[in-house]
Amino acid sequence: MNARRINAAAGVVLAAQKQRNTATGIAAALEAAGLLQSPESAAERAQLQDDITGACLARYEEEQENLRLRARVAELEAQAAELKADRADRQDDLAGALGHSKGTEWPDLISVAAAATASEARPVEDPHDSPLHHTYALGRDLPEVTPAAERLLSGDELKRALRGHLFGGGAS
Structure with missing residues (x-):
C-alpha cells in the first residue's frame, strides 16, 4: 500500500461527498484525479498533461509574437503612408515650380524638367578658371634666352635709340 495514494484518494472522496x-x-x-489508474498510466497521463501545457504555452507565445508583428506592420504602414503623402506634396511643389497643375505624374515632370535644363545655355569653362590651372610656366614654355652680349647695343646705336625716343625723330 502506498500511503500517499491512499491519502490523496481520501481527500478526493471527502471533497466529492461534500458536494453530495x-x-x-x-x-x-477519483478517475479525474488519476487515482484509479496504474502508476504507469498515471505517469503517462501526467506526461501528456505536461505536453498539452507546453503546447498551450507555445501557442500563447506565438500569439504574442503575432500581436507584436501586427503592431509593427501597422507602424510601418503608417510610416509608408506618411512618406507617400510627403512625396505627393513634393511632387505637387515641383509641378507648381514647373508651371503645371497639381497631380501631374512623375514621368511628365521629369521630361519637362529635363527639357528645361537642356534648353539652358551652359557656359563653357574658361581653362584659366580651372582649379588645376597654374600661373607659373615651365622652362619649355618660356621664350628662348639669348646671350647678354647680343642684347647690348653699341654706343652709337644706343645714342640713336635715345634720341629717337626722346625727341621723337630720327637719329642724327
Whole structure:
C-alpha cells in the first residue's frame, strides 16, 4: 500500500461527498484525479498533461509574437503612408515650380524638367578658371634666352635709340 495514494484518494472522496455526489460521482472524481489508474498510466497521463501545457504555452507565445508583428506592420504602414503623402506634396511643389497643375505624374515632370535644363545655355569653362590651372610656366614654355652680349647695343646705336625716343625723330 502506498500511503500517499491512499491519502490523496481520501481527500478526493471527502471533497466529492461534500458536494453530495453519489458513488458514481465519487468514482468519477477519483478517475479525474488519476487515482484509479496504474502508476504507469498515471505517469503517462501526467506526461501528456505536461505536453498539452507546453503546447498551450507555445501557442500563447506565438500569439504574442503575432500581436507584436501586427503592431509593427501597422507602424510601418503608417510610416509608408506618411512618406507617400510627403512625396505627393513634393511632387505637387515641383509641378507648381514647373508651371503645371497639381497631380501631374512623375514621368511628365521629369521630361519637362529635363527639357528645361537642356534648353539652358551652359557656359563653357574658361581653362584659366580651372582649379588645376597654374600661373607659373615651365622652362619649355618660356621664350628662348639669348646671350647678354647680343642684347647690348653699341654706343652709337644706343645714342640713336635715345634720341629717337626722346625727341621723337630720327637719329642724327
